[in-house]
Amino acid sequence: MRNDDAPLIGLMSGTSMDAVDAVLVRFEAGRPRTLARHALPLPAELRAALLGLAAPGHDELDRAAQLDNRVARLFAQAVRELLELGGLRAGQVRAIGSHGQTIRHAPSAAEPYTLQIGNPALLAELTGITVVADFRRRDLAAGGQGAPLAPAFHAAFFARDAADTAVINIGGIANLTHLPAGGGPVTGFDTGPGNLLLNAWTERYLGEPMDRDGAWSAGGEVNAALLDRLLADDYFSAPPPKSTGREHFHLDWLDTHCRALGRALPPRSVAATLVELSARTIADACHVHAPVADAWLICGGGVHNRLLMARLSALAGPVPVRSTAACGADPDDLEALGFAWLAQRTLSGLPGNLPEVTGARGPRILGGIYPA
Ligand SMILES: Nc1ncnc2c1ncn2[C@@H]1O[C@H](COP(=O)(O)OP(=O)(O)OP(=O)(O)O)[C@@H](O)[C@H]1O
Ligand SMILES: [Mg+2]
Structure with missing residues (x-):
């Protein structure tokens, strides 16, 4: 057959x-x-x-x-x-x-x-x-x-004439697909780290491969100075097309920024800051490249990180942040x-x-x- x-x-x-x-x-x-x-x-x-x-x-x-x-x-x-x-x-x-x-x-x-x-x-x-x-x-x-290659499939699967949609895949790296209403040109790129830095950090301090449900990071305080340093990385301000991976975002990159702060932070605070980094860079990408989206649809393992999802919802303002499950696609x-x-x-x-x-x-x- x-x-x-x-x-x-x-x-x-x-x-x-x-x-x-x-x-x-x-x-x-x-x-x-x-x-x-x-x-x-x-x-x-x-x-x-x-x-x-x-x-x-x-x-x-x-x-x-x-x-x-x-x-x-x-x-x-x-x-x-x-x-x-x-x-x-x-x-x-x-x-x-x-x-x-x-x-x-x-x-x-x-x-x-x-x-x-x-x-x-x-x-x-x-x-x-x-x-x-x-x-x-x-x-x-x-x-x-x-x-990223996912945007073509996202367009085939999610594009609806009447809706303007942002699809965000949060894997190790996160990537955005913007599907404009009326079938206009699709845009998309890697926004930066999704889960990979938090995974590596959790592995180092808890011996676990991931911060399940974001429970550990949720008990930490975001460090604004570290967040500012991380956000200043050139990757985030570079215009698309762009894509990235472990070559750029790895523990040495994070350690270098932590050291530059001049004082040690509690590991949990760094974890919270990493979740905030993912949320901020994803949200910033959506605000700039999908400014009139009716919804942000999330797929990839990051959808299970409750802290990350809560922060994305807060940063999205009135725009609903949903799992792609809401559209019949298992994230x-x-x-x-x-x-x-x-x-x-x-x-x-x-x-x-x-x-x-x-x-x-x-x-x-x-x-x-x-x-x-
Ligand atoms: N319950 C959970 N709580 C928190 N994070 C989770 C949970 N389940 C999965 N994850 C995160 O999702 C990751 C796996 O996601 P996924 O398989 O989408 O990423 P990936 O393998 O890097 O794929 P890609 O890079 O192609 O998008 C895990 O490594 C973990 O960080
Ligand atoms: Mg995977």
């Missing part, structure tokens, strides 16, 4: 490196219907190895090549478990759209590049399903940032759904990027196809 209407699988493993998000989806008249979903956590040792690759180091090539395969094996496991949950066989799936795991994103380097691993050839071999992967590099080759599935959608675009010979978002010279068919 490998026809054009067959279900697809979307695989996403984001900057947080928390889990492989997998969805089994059928597109019915362009609308996604999720048949099954699965989040397979990254084993701690693999996560540590990947984090080790996310910063320059020694003998990277060998480690990268090996992790390329190990990530593919984990992806294949996610696919097997997803198919079991959805009650389908591999032969019934049209394709897997696999984002891969970003280990370096340098779109503004003299020789711009972006690198996602998760060997698509091995993934096709292990699953027996056609894989579409490596979506970002073609956009970069065409002069774009290669990111934890959206990125993976987007890569299933992108795979379908590529297989249909349709472009997947929005040049006005990424800065590419034009629309491009993204990714490579690795037949089953």
Whole structure:
């Protein structure tokens, strides 16, 4: 049953490196219907190895090549478990759209590049399903940032003629999509850190991978001096197109700013300040780029951080801040759904990027196809 209407699988493993998000989806008249979903956590040792690759180091090539395969094996496991949950066989799936795991994103380097691993050839071999992967590099080759790619899918899924909408994905990095009423040009860019700094800080002080529900940060006091220093980073004032990652926003960046304050702050106060940084930079981006939005729709893991959501609501003023669940889209599935959608675009010979978002010279068919 490998026809054009067959279900697809979307695989996403984001900057947080928390889990492989997998969805089994059928597109019915362009609308996604999720048949099954699965989040397979990254084993701690693999996560540590990947984090080790996310910063320059020694003998990277060998480690990268090996992790390329190990990530593919984990992806294949996610696919097997997803198919079991959805009650389908591999032969019934049209394709897997696999984002891969970003280990370096340098779109503004003299020789711009972006690198996602998760060997698509091995993934096709292990699953027996056609894989579409490596979506970002073609956009970069065409002069774009290669990111964010979600806005095209957000536009296909959320755009309503009558409503002006901001969609904000809060993963490790946060990104905004502005969908103007009346179908005008979509804008979008990475606003800066979403969860990744808070995750790293919580890991350091609590030994936990995240500040669940924002409970720890909620008991801390925002330090205005530190917040001002962090907000002064050039990334936030740079005009779009722009995208970022762990290369720019990491614990050393935060430590440098903390040291420059000249006095130690309670860790909890820094945590609260990091939540405020995410909230402020997201809200500022919305106020400037989506000033008449009827609603801010939130997806990605950050939607579960109650402090962050409360701060976004406060900064949005009268504009309602809602989970995308309110529009029938599970906030934890959206990125993976987007890569299933992108795979379908590529297989249909349709472009997947929005040049006005990424800065590419034009629309491009993204990714490579690795037949089953
Ligand atoms: N209950 C929760 N409370 C607080 N934060 C949460 C909760 N659940 C998830 N998160 C945050 O969301 C993160 C995972 O979100 P998500 O999977 O959307 O990000 P990602 O993998 O970085 O994806 P991407 O970068 O592609 O958007 C976790 O690392 C954590 O910081
Ligand atoms: Mg994730």
